[in-house]
Amino acid sequence: MDFKYKILGYFLREKSKADVHLVLLKWSTYYKDLSTINQEIFKIRTLIFIKTTRFLSDPNFYVSPEMKIVISSAFTQVTFGLKIVTFSKFNTIFIAPSSYTYKKVNQFFDGDVNIKTSRVNLSWPAVKRGFEFSDDALNLCIHEFGHCLIIENHKRKYIGIFNENNLERYKNTAIYSMDQIRTMEHSFLRNYGGENLMEFFSVSLETFFEKPDEFSQKLPKLYNSLAKLLNQDPRKKEHPKLI
Ligand SMILES: [Zn+2]
Incomplete structure (x- = not known):
């Protein structure tokens, strides 16, 4: 394993890694199929993303640790081959209990990336569907994080996310x-x-x-x-x- 992950892993609690492991075995086909060493790296990267991201929701909608792990795992999955371990701009994720709409917009959304507020908005039922059906080429989190990566890459002055x-x-x-x-x-x-x-x-x-x-x-x-x-x-x- 990369020395960087050994050090980072050392600072993370075994209990947190075990929690991530259990949740991802249940939810993520990508994670389930990884080798043991890659699962270890995946857990560390996911925990870093969780720790550096603010998860918000409606006051009457509880966002569980499990939900945070599932959402974060999509980021880890997409960036698994890259150096980036978290966003520098889109550090806030808002989770809605259902599809939502905006004032003056006659349309319901399951997810969107708001450049003005630097916020990623996701509706939990759509996030869930994305992971429950892992071979239908529909995954809301992967989709929205894809937008964030392109925007952040464009805004970075020196070293971009992508080559x-x-x-x-x-x-x-x-x-x-x-x-x-x-x-x-x-x-x-x-x-x-x-x-x-x-x-x-x-x-x-x-x-x-x-x-x-x-x-x-x-x-x-x-x-x-x-x-x-x-x-x-x-x-x-x-x-x-x-x-
Ligand atoms: Zn889109």
């Missing part, structure tokens, strides 16, 4: 695939991904993690560029990290 060349390569492949979605040449990725590059990234992320085999067969170029960008390949279930 610039890998991001450029991914973008070029994505633009080509988006055109295909728009002209309905293939229906593998959700049509919503054809909206814009930002949505396309999040929709591809959900599919990348929940249908990796099919994704790599149907859109190998896009799959490989995403694997390079995230430095992981979810088909390698025990050891997804590439380098």
